[in-house]
Amino acid sequence: EVQLVQSGAEVKKPGESLKISCKGSGYTFSSYWISWVRQMPGKGLEWMGIIYPRDSDTRYSPSFQGQVTISADKSMNTAYLQWSSLKASDTAMYYCARHLVDSSTYNTRYFFDNWGQGTLVTVSS
Amino acid sequence: EIVLTQSPATLSLSPGERATLSCRASQSVSSYLAWYQQRPGQAPRLLIYDASKRASGIPARFSGSGSGTDFTLTISSLEPEDFAVYYCQQRSNGPPTVTFGGGTKVEIK
Numbered sequence: 001e002v003q004l005v006q007s008g009a010e011v012k013k014p015g016e017s018l019k020i021s022c023k024g025s026g027y028t029f030s031s032y033w034i035s036w037v038r039q040m041p042g043k044g045l046e047w048m049g050i051i052y053p054r055d056s057d058t059r060y061s062p063s064f065q066g067q068v069t070i071s072a073d074k075s076m077n078t079a080y081l082q083w084s085s086l087k088a089s090d091t092a093m094y095y096c097a098r099h100l101v102d103s104s105t106y107n108t109r110y111f112f113d114n115w116g117q118g119t120l121v122t123v124s125s
Numbered sequence: 126e127i128v129l130t131q132s133p134a135t136l137s138l139s140p141g142e143r144a145t146l147s148c149r150a151s152q153s154v155s156s157y158l159a160w161y162q163q164r165p166g167q168a169p170r171l172l173i174y175d176a177s178k179r180a181s182g183i184p185a186r187f188s189g190s191g192s193g194t195d196f197t198l199t200i201s202s203l204e205p206e207d208f209a210v211y212y213c214q215q216r217s218n219g220p221p222t223v224t225f226g227g228g229t230k231v232e233i234k
Contacts, residue, residue: 044226045214045225046225047222047225061222100171100174110221110223111159111175111214112171113180113181115170117168
C-alpha cells in the first residue's frame, strides 16, 4: 500500500526556522515526483513546488520561490519542506502529494494520486 | 497564469440527488484537468484526471466531462460520504505551474 506519512504538528514563533518531512513507503520513492501543497485556514489549495527524489531536481511556484526550500533524501525515502524564517502568514496545513504516473506511457503527470495526512504549522508570537 | 473558476461556491442537496459541479478555465487546458474531494479534516483525494478518467478505487457514480475551458464533475446519486469540498486542478504548459479552483462545497440540504 502506498503511504505518505508526514511529521507532526508544529508551533513556532515568527523568525524561527522549521523543516517538516514526508516519508514514502509501499513504492519506489525515488521514481516518483513529490509536490508540496499549502492550505491556509479555511481556504483552498495552493501548489508550492515539486521535487524528483532520484536526483533532487526541484521547481518552485513563482509564489513560493525564495520563501521555502524543498529537498529530499532518497536513502531515507523522505521529502522535506523548510523555512529559514517563519512568518505568521505561514500558518497553514501543508500536504505532500505523489504525482500520478501514466500506466501506459510511464509519463509523470501533474495530478496527485496519493497524499500525506498533512502537517499543521502554526506561527504565533 | 490560468485561473480556474468553480461554481457554484456551495451546492445544497439531499442524499440520492444528482450533483453537477462546474469548473471554467481562463484559457484552454485541453483535457489536462483533475477533480479532488476533500472531506473535513482530511487530505484531498484524487477522483478524476484527464477530465474524464476515474482514479483508482473511485466509485462509478463520479464522472467528469469537458475539454478546453469548460468542465463538469457529476455525482449521479449523492451518498452521505460525498458531502465535502471539491476542487478542480490544472497544470500550465512551460515552466510547471499547478493551479486549483476555489472549490465547491456540497452540503446536506
